[in-house]
Amino acid sequence: MRNYHAGFSHVITYISNIPYLYRYEDKKYIDDFFENGNLFISSFQNYKKYKDNELGDVDEGTSFNVANIADDKQITTYTTIDNNNYTFCTSTIYEKKLLDKFSRNSVFRIADPLNFILELTRSIQRVQGVLHGNCIYVDNRIIQKKYPQIDESLLINQQGELNMNNAKIISDEIQGVDAFFFKKKNYQEQSEYRIIWQTDREISGGIIIKCPEAVKYCQRIEFD
Numbered sequence: 001m002r003n004y005h006a007g008f009s010h011v012i013t014y015i016s017n018i019p020y021l022y023r024y025e026d027k028k029y030i031d032d033f034f035e036n037g038n039l040f041i042s043s044f045q046n047y048k049k050y051k052d053n054e055l056g057d058v059d060e061g062t063s064f065n066v067a068n069i070a071d072d073k074q075i076t077t078y079t080t081i082d083n084n085n086y087t088f089c090t091s092t093i094y095e096k097k098l099l100d101k102f103s104r105n106s107v108f109r110i111a112d113p114l115n116f117i118l119e120l121t122r123s124i125q126r127v128q129g130v131l132h133g134n135c136i137y138v139d140n141r142i143i144q145k146k147y148p149q150i151d152e153s154l155l156i157n158q159q160g161e162l163n164m165n166n167a168k169i170i171s172d173e174i175q176g177v178d179a180f181f182f183k184k185k186n187y188q189e190q191s192e193y194r195i196i197w198q199t200d201r202e203i204s205g206g207i208i209i210k211c212p213e214a215v216k217y218c219q220r221i222e223f224d
Contacts (some may be wrong), residue, residue, distance in 0.1 A: 018113040019195050021090040022126055022223070024098055027106035034108070034220060037212030041086045041124065043203045058064035059141065065171050066144040077171040086124060086197040092134070093191040096223045101190065110218035117195055119214040124207075129198040137188040143174050162175045 021032075032038045047060040067075040077191060090110060091098060110116045113132075121127055180196055 006177050009099045010166075019092045020094070020190070021092060021113050021116075022094050022098075022107050023090050023110065024102040024107045026104055028062075028106050028113050030220070032107050034046040034215055034218070037210050037215055038208055039088075039120070039211060039214070040206055040208050041088050041120070041197075042206040043083075043086055043173060043193075044081060045083060045204055046206050047087075059064045063143050063182060065174040065177055067174055068144070075167060075170060077167070077174075079171060079175055079179065083202045084199050085180075086199065086203060086207070088120070088195040090193045090195070091191050092193050094221070098190070099223075107221060107223075109218060109219045109221050111219050113193075116214050116217040119217070120195075120209065120211055121197065122213070123209045123211040124197050124198045124199070126201055127197045131177055131180055131196040131198070132194065133181060133189075135183045135192040135194055136178060137183055139185055141179070143176070143178055143181045173214040 029038075046062045062078070062080050065077045065079060069075060088124065093108070094107070099107065117130065117132055121130055181194055183190075183192065
């Protein structure tokens, strides 16, 4: 909860309410979490390896970034998110059919997502930033923004060579955080809520963390 000054007269309260989150997983792993605090944290690299179409996506973490600059010109880049992110995927939907979609046999509820995320963050080493939010379901991974104030001379030198540093700065600004949450529209039924930890090292797979402190913010549930 945050307080903000509105104009010059009074303070308003701003509250962001994260919905219940649901983690679909095999029962033996859910039992291990509730009994021992063990939880598997994955990565974008893992998602690209999965053969299951509902779990894997070879285009995870990629985007086309288009900057419209002065004189009706464009800068277009294709980028991939750095390999330094751990991820944990949940859904905002509690439905039995998702067990089949995810090839899982059980589910648990994260009743207090913010405190759950904070506790997991304390258990992951070398974290530099945390992102979390609903996935953005799109037909394509194109991010387009206008930069009319950018002069071509900032990008192309007198020898006609591209200034890679300036081009990367612009590309990173266009990409923002959207690329972390892009998914194709055919995955929309999953209603994914994604948690991402940015670290200072390269990550090639996933890890099992021990975080019994996070259990109190979760609930075991069973389908009727």
